[in-house]
Amino acid sequence: MCVLLPSCIVSETSGGPEPTVPVSEVLPEFASVFPFDEFNSMQSATLPAVLGTDENVVVSAPTASGKTAIAEAAIVRTVADGGTALFLAPLRALTNEKEREWERFEALGYSVYVVTGERDLDPRRAEQADVLVMTPEKADSATRKHDSRRYAFVSEVDLCVIDEVHLLDSEKRGSVLEVTISRLCRLCPQLRIIALSATMRNVGDVAAWLDAPEETTFSFGDEYRPVPLEASVATYTHGENPFADKYRRLYRALDLAEPHVRDGGQALVFVASRQDTVQAAETARDELASRDVPVGARGELDWHDETDTLANDTLRQSVIDGVGFHHAGLSRDDKDRVEAWFRAGRLAVLFSTSTLAWGVNLPARCVVLRDTYHHDPLEGEVEMSHLDVLQM
Template identity: 75%
Template sequence: MKVADAVPEFADAFGFEEFNRMQREALPGIVETDHNVVASAPTASGKTALAELAICKTLSEGGTALFVAPLRALTNEKESEWERFEELGYSVYVVSGERDLNPRRAERADVLVTTPEKADSATRKHDSARYSFITDVDCVVIDEVHLLDSEKRGAVLEVTVSRLRRLQDPRVVALSATMPNVDDVAEWLDAPAETTYSFGEEYRPVDLETGVKTYSHGSNAFADKYRRLYRAIDLAEPHVREDGQALVFVSSRQDTVQAAKKARDEITERDVPIDSRGDYDFHTDATELSNDTLRQSVLDGVGFHHAGLSKGDRDRVEAWFKQGKIKLLFSTSTLAWGVNLPARCVVIRDTKYHDPLEGETDISPLDVLQMLGRAGRPGYDDVGYGWVVCDRADADKYRTLLREGKEIESRLAAELESHLNAEVAMGTIRDLGDVMEWLKTTFYYVRARSEPEAYGFDGLRDRVRDTLDSLVEEGFVAADDDLAVEPTTLGRLASKYYMRLETARQFRDLAERDRLTVDSVLETVAAAGEFDSVSARSAESDAVDRILDGRDTDLEDGHRKVFAILLAGMADATPSDLRSDAWVIRQNALRLLAALSEFLDRFSGPRAANLACRIEARLEHGVSREAVALTAIDGVGSGRAERLADAGLTSPAAVVEAGPEALANAGMSDSVAERIVEAAGECPRIDVDWGAFPETVAAGENELCEVGVSTAGGGAHVGIRVTVNDVEMTETATYLDGETTTPIGVFGPPDADELEFVVEVVFPDLPLMPVRASRTVRVE
């Protein structure tokens, strides 16, 4: 069946001219009906075309399609791939955590591309103007729906799809690699039998032979890596010698580079003829690579691929592998989930990986099957070969997986408390009856009915009721005698910031302390459950001890390491021993600090929130206390902030007052100096006008005065606190854009000679230092 005959309006949206057998069989159900669709098919059998067909049908009816990709890296890839839709006059927009959201573009998009996590976040905030676009979606395409079985991400996908169906009930098209219990997924999504497809291995374009190879596990993990590498090269070598290609999956970005380096030496020593040094054009093209190591490696026929490479380098590696110029490619699992880059031989060298937040972790069975599914090049090979290299103790586990496949399970039970809280916080659950109705929309409920003993189906309602009672008891949910429920401030904040509930409890407890310090804030963040699985390696202990020298902390092991990394990060002085995990830890800590700032604002007040905000900015930019306020200026990062602070300019107000010439004297170009002064002028600059405030007051007398507080720059949320002789009189929160007045009662106590009145203006969501102004009144 030709594409042009099946969908003439969208013939140019596909990268080929004819549909294959699997695509032809699924096409009528996707294009000619409005039913929900579940399609399970072997990796590399062409499932992407089914997604594109569903999108084409939606666009032809004037609707909006949402494509949920399993990895953030793949959202960018789809954006590039689907320029074909742009050329047909439709707009494609990626909504991901690494980009600033443009709500207008999202609202106008015809095709939205996102991840489960971002879709979850958007649906939680669907009633805000910023995320309202999510409720205008007419069709949701879930790529790799077997992600439901991921321990880390499965529950997020499950509750997000259930929530979308309750919000506006879009059409759902779910695609998956082969899974035994496809009917459970179909039941969950209400896909009828006629649009539930389970395409077996006979639909694979190339037969697949898989197996498990073991190695002798030693006491040295570093040496074990090389034992597995040599095993992988042994398996790949015969195919590479016969002009085939091999794809070797390793556990980390760094390992792709190290393995490629070592493999080049080994391939040369074994005299395997795979280099392309005689290809002059290829040699010239390789000089355009930005990664030096990759540039040297590809000429020897060996490459590496990971999400940390520049897009240009990744695109070239993929193109050269497809062209056969790269014969042996080392990659992280990203390639398995999205890029159509098959090889005659696939080897999984690493079945475990180091996660900075989880320690040593087994790769998921889903990843194993996904990787091996890349074996076999349609049109080139009759058979693909896939191997798992593992320790002898794990061999039977992987043999069973390869023989029997993997049923898709629900992972919601482990995260039931936080997701139930999120539903209450959104207002989609208002009483106990709603809770039970929500439960029935989940894959968890379907699997529990399908496997009642394994899931404890008979006790399911009691378990959910107990979870709700626990949320009430802990203060996340409020309930009345009529079983009606509503979110508390604590529950809303925990949901808004995607936090573990135990962490939310710890943040609330911190807000109730009388006095906060930088250390107490960072200790609380480091103690968060989000860091429970951070591993503290023995080689890192000296670096941690040096950073924490002189500090008294009860934190232990991984949490102690996190505390050290956060302290060092504020000073941009992270020791090399800690850098491998520092970036991930820092990113998670910044998210938690943003949440903590709002927790403190709600439960303690704007002064505490401002402290957390300044700590967050110091950690993000790695700047000193003196320079942190300068990071509020658009275009000022760590380097410029420190340079300005060294010149004695420590606030946006000081920068405006000094003018461009002072910044030029600090080493900035004239154009940069002018731009920074202009940006600093948009920051709030506070002035306190005491007006007719008296200099004296008679003992026993009192007078009500008004003090003006104004901003000469941009508006901001502020807290205005008035004290007299260090005793708080009033504290108000307001959005200051122009001027406001604060009433102050001036009184004359008989037992005091003078009174010091202080007006303090703090910024709960900006890293600006508090502004203080004082007046002394004599008592006569």
């Protein structure tokens, strides 16, 4: 990962611990839910707490170590007993990702239903769902209206999985998550909580708040990271003009990404605003072409036909050249397509705001933080929190 201040942070990957416990041994009827045959060492260490007790569980483990499988194991146990599981995802982009991934539950006859502000709510489907997927903000709204027929389903939850529980430390969103969990605990006396995080330092404090005993509280170090992370700080030439500085940081970011792209990898670059994603992608297309970096598939007719499905014409012109951008202002379908194309390796470089930082899994070999601030409509440029930087 790479942060560009008058300095910067980069990440690269390979290797990982060997898996230890076969899925078929502990969850034979649900083996098809998991996209692997064996749980790795981190996952295996938590299984006795997740599957063998009714206690709340708190897990802090490195990014990409397999925390989602812990959530899935807890969900499997709950739905197998006839209960309802709620998965709290920090972003709508992640709720969409889980909906796609958890078609595996649907194949076994268990229904998954996403409830977000951008979708029309079907109360009957929500009530009948085995697995609910919501953002903290939507869950907050639902729990406030639990006594209405429309949101009565939220009072029947047996398991709540909190993904990225370190969101509690967020200045703007932390209080929403905290009050939502507190309200759920009051509405659902039988509620069990599984809290997951990659960047939580005060694990003991969170465990105490959630009444998770020591034996079901886990904090795993970097040795459990299956994809080693190399972090560094890169500098750029700082000038007097902030606008020119922005482009100096962009060219420096491309310097860092170029060797990975030439080697067949992909780069994800975080910038401050929606407008910045568009401008950076446009500049990067020309710059990479001038450097003769092979990133696009402009001559492929099938690729042209695929990109014609995009609603945003500027985005379409960009992805044809192998460079994309992603921000909350794009339509849901356009965001989904960009994410899918990046996963498939069709896009070599992707510029994004923080919408992709919280838990959305993308195969970036190099991650660069061009900007360490974000644009607030009321406050202007606001420095990113330590939490946001770590999450990226």
